[in-house]
Amino acid sequence: MTDLIAFLEPSRSVIDRRPTIIADLAELLPEGCLITEERELVPFDTDAFVSYRRMPLAVVLPETTAQVAAVMKYCNDNAIPVIPRGAGTSLSGGAIPQEDAVVIGVSKMNQIVEVDYPNRTAVVQAGVTNISISQSVDADGFFYAPDPSSQLACTIGGNIGMNSGGAHCLKYGVTTNNLLGVKMVMFDGSIVEIGGKALDSAGYDLLGLICGSEGQLGIVTEATVRLLAKPEGARPVLFGFESSVAAGACVTEIIGSGIIPVAIEFMDKPAIEICEAFAQAGYPMDVEALLIVEVEGSDAEMDAMLARIIEIARKHAVKTIKESQSATEAALIWKGRKSAFGATGRIADYICMDGTVPLGQLSHVLEKTSEIIDHYGLRVANVFHAGDGNMHPLILFDANDPEESMKAEMAGNDILKLCVDAGGCLTGEHGVGIEKRDLMRHQYTDADLAQQMRVRAAFDPQWILNPSKVFPLERRNGSQPGDPVPDAAAAPGKTAA
Amino acid sequence: MSEPGIQYPETDDEVARIVSEACANRRPIEIRGGGTKRGYGRPLQVASALSVEKLSGITNYDPSELVMAARAGTPLEEIEAALALNKQMLTFEPMDHRPLLGASGVPTIGGVFAGNISGPRRISAGAARDSLLGVRFVNGSGEIIKSGGRVMKNVTGLDLVKLMAGSWGTLGVLCEVIFKVLPRPETMATIVVKGLNDAQAAEAMAAAMGMSVEVSGAAHLPESVVHKIADGALKGGPATVLRLEGLEPSVAVRRERLVEEMHRRGEVSVLDADATTSVWRDIRDVKPFAGASAGVSVKPVWRVSVAPSAGHQLVAALRLKTGVDAFFDWQGGLVWLQMEADPEADLVRKYIKALGGGHATLVRADAATRAAVPVFEPQPAALEALTKRIKEQFDPRAILNPGRMSSAV
Numbered sequence: 001m002t003d004l005i006a007f008l009e010p011s012r013s014v015i016d017r018r019p020t021i022i023a024d025l026a027e028l029l030p031e032g033c034l035i036t037e038e039r040e041l042v043p044f045d046t047d048a049f050v051s052y053r054r055m056p057l058a059v060v061l062p063e064t065t066a067q068v069a070a071v072m073k074y075c076n077d078n079a080i081p082v083i084p085r086g087a088g089t090s091l092s093g094g095a096i097p098q099e100d101a102v103v104i105g106v107s108k109m110n111q112i113v114e115v116d117y118p119n120r121t122a123v124v125q126a127g128v129t130n131i132s133i134s135q136s137v138d139a140d141g142f143f144y145a146p147d148p149s150s151q152l153a154c155t156i157g158g159n160i161g162m163n164s165g166g167a168h169c170l171k172y173g174v175t176t177n178n179l180l181g182v183k184m185v186m187f188d189g190s191i192v193e194i195g196g197k198a199l200d201s202a203g204y205d206l207l208g209l210i211c212g213s214e215g216q217l218g219i220v221t222e223a224t225v226r227l228l229a230k231p232e233g234a235r236p237v238l239f240g241f242e243s244s245v246a247a248g249a250c251v252t253e254i255i256g257s258g259i260i261p262v263a264i265e266f267m268d269k270p271a272i273e274i275c276e277a278f279a280q281a282g283y284p285m286d287v288e289a290l291l292i293v294e295v296e297g298s299d300a301e302m303d304a305m306l307a308r309i310i311e312i313a314r315k316h317a318v319k320t321i322k323e324s325q326s327a328t329e330a331a332l333i334w335k336g337r338k339s340a341f342g343a344t345g346r347i348a349d350y351i352c353m354d355g356t357v358p359l360g361q362l363s364h365v366l367e368k369t370s371e372i373i374d375h376y377g378l379r380v381a382n383v384f385h386a387g388d389g390n391m392h393p394l395i396l397f398d399a400n401d402p403e404e405s406m407k408a409e410m411a412g413n414d415i416l417k418l419c420v421d422a423g424g425c426l427t428g429e430h431g432v433g434i435e436k437r438d439l440m441r442h443q444y445t446d447a448d449l450a451q452q453m454r455v456r457a458a459f460d461p462q463w464i465l466n467p468s469k470v471f472p473l474e475r476r477n478g479s480q481p482g483d484p485v486p487d488a489a490a491a492p493g494k495t496a497a
Numbered sequence: 498m499s500e501p502g503i504q505y506p507e508t509d510d511e512v513a514r515i516v517s518e519a520c521a522n523r524r525p526i527e528i529r530g531g532g533t534k535r536g537y538g539r540p541l542q543v544a545s546a547l548s549v550e551k552l553s554g555i556t557n558y559d560p561s562e563l564v565m566a567a568r569a570g571t572p573l574e575e576i577e578a579a580l581a582l583n584k585q586m587l588t589f590e591p592m593d594h595r596p597l598l599g600a601s602g603v604p605t606i607g608g609v610f611a612g613n614i615s616g617p618r619r620i621s622a623g624a625a626r627d628s629l630l631g632v633r634f635v636n637g638s639g640e641i642i643k644s645g646g647r648v649m650k651n652v653t654g655l656d657l658v659k660l661m662a663g664s665w666g667t668l669g670v671l672c673e674v675i676f677k678v679l680p681r682p683e684t685m686a687t688i689v690v691k692g693l694n695d696a697q698a699a700e701a702m703a704a705a706m707g708m709s710v711e712v713s714g715a716a717h718l719p720e721s722v723v724h725k726i727a728d729g730a731l732k733g734g735p736a737t738v739l740r741l742e743g744l745e746p747s748v749a750v751r752r753e754r755l756v757e758e759m760h761r762r763g764e765v766s767v768l769d770a771d772a773t774t775s776v777w778r779d780i781r782d783v784k785p786f787a788g789a790s791a792g793v794s795v796k797p798v799w800r801v802s803v804a805p806s807a808g809h810q811l812v813a814a815l816r817l818k819t820g821v822d823a824f825f826d827w828q829g830g831l832v833w834l835q836m837e838a839d840p841e842a843d844l845v846r847k848y849i850k851a852l853g854g855g856h857a858t859l860v861r862a863d864a865a866t867r868a869a870v871p872v873f874e875p876q877p878a879a880l881e882a883l884t885k886r887i888k889e890q891f892d893p894r895a896i897l898n899p900g901r902m903s904s905a906v
Binding site for chain 1: 559560561562563564584585613615619620623624626627636640641642643644645646647648649650651652653654655656657658659660662663664668679680681683699700703706707708709711743744745746747749750751754802803804805806807827830831853854855856858873874876877879880883884886887889890891902906
């Protein structure tokens, strides 16, 4: 564990009140919905950003929106921080608790409330896993499009918090593009409904603001999501290239030619080796980079599209072309890619970065990433969504070596700054969490950040909700001389509290 | 083109200076692009205006990145021409309000995003807000703020980009917008099903959208409006139209499958790419209810957004109570209503609520009516209070387009 990232000093007055708070929470919830024993709290002390851990004050697992509202109101009235939690798969520490906070987990709210095929919508509770939405409508020929790598485990509530994406987002967009409505508990326990089955909603786009707000604006307990008709078929093709530059240029030309495949995934040589050793997917070992390009549709459509894509790949001296001839082969191609994180975890500790760059900058950023990694004497495997410029360098290190751990974090920070400097963003789909919180100033000016923080205060005047995430800590108490600091306590929202 | 009382800044800094001064003097200002949608929303009570007309020009465009950046006052035509040169397009197919509102002027890209203006492809490709990736704007305190970027995926902080889309200049003055573009389809075709009533059409459209043929537009034109589309090309009974787009071989395969399915429902014909273009342009621009010209009294027009299956039920319910003409886009979820005389706001909104919710916007009415009837859907108290708090965080002295969306915003 390193300590590059600071946590807020927990409030002694809250911690001292723990017995009372626990007794009060027990009053608000049915049996079995409150966790207070240290042994049982341990699984909640971190999320998938495991370098950092903090024990929460208590964990509540409500069964209804009304119970979430009761707990939220209680916490707001008593100035107790609240950490919303889905399945805890956040890679940026978005659900890591703090010692003076109550975790509100939505895992018991896991029902699919309604499926409406004529309108192609599903109403689901926040604790429903991403994959189970698609599974529940699969037999009828529908699916829910956003497919984060953690889709077996992650919840729709967490997906909304992080605006999650996935490999197929090139064509289908991310969560925000597939979300029609939410039921949400506000800071004071009031329940609001925003959007619904209509394609757009009235007034300001609050839905767009809530999606990706990392649990800072409210706790979503129910969502209306879009369902799509499943394509007739899907076919991935592997392309092996002599260099990353050639693979990158091929991506640019495919997109520029007017073809939007459903996914374009990129792996460099270290990633190919790691994944092949684990999955035996039949990846070519004599290439420096490979692309997995997937197209969808009827056989005739896929043939037509692939013929064009293959023609483009040939212009970039492609060394290997492997078309999947069966569902088994297609699954194997994806198995290699989808096991990248797990397979990497077998050979080393790693941190997965998540910067996004304009497509034209891919080659430049890959080259510079290598230089940064060399500078710190580490290793990196690159595997990412090339079609939308969302890079995932996996920085390999030894977590038992404090110095190397520190170097890995520093290299990660340098890579993210590189992404921003190349015209991109700190995070494409993992969120800021605590991981990238202190880098926010690299992407945004003081005025930009202050504007965001004022909006946040309009939703949560006391900064109760997931308070130590997303925004640099020093910006919230007015301690920086000359800063146009948003004074949460003086925010107009306070009057409505 | 300059008018007295209007300021025409040429840089972001000038915008910031003008807004700062207005803020200091508590002097409300009207924010204008090309002026084609000035008749949209509640009438403003302001003495001065800021036009972004001279903040013009495409600032960044590499077709292989599928992203374009442009200053807010860039004419939409210029954007579309640059995209067309590279066989690309705005995926959300923005509506041109001039025919409906009888407005002159030139639509700007800033105005399109400020109003979140989307056309028929919204059903498949998302709204304007889904294409908007980044913005630079001046808030009501005169600060230059940026949010988002020029990348497809971004969750860095709060998504103020979405908030700016559809806020009608009440939160900030857009200076630059960065947005996603897509390749233009190589070809397109429209399957026309004749003779369906509104309810049958809703079923047919739902069935088509539930197939894996990727319908990119689904509209129903009842008999009363069909002759006004594409110079009468579809006349002779109601027409339900379904659009397919993409690569030639792909459209051919999907067209065959869709025709086969629709044959069971009515008489089917297929329009080629040229006819498809004109049919969908007229649907997009609400051509059946056009004909307004400045100063002439016109019938009120509502834009209603509901669940697709509820659109025809809404119209059926209204017809029992009042004189109304209607047609349907977005599979029935976008209903264009032309009222005989009175806008009947309470009635329209009562039925929307009864049918599961949605919202209605009074897109066309004279200024007196727009001042008296809530143009945008009134919100429940909690959301209205939240909306007001958000407005205050961007524009603490309420100087930007004050009251355009509601008395509070």
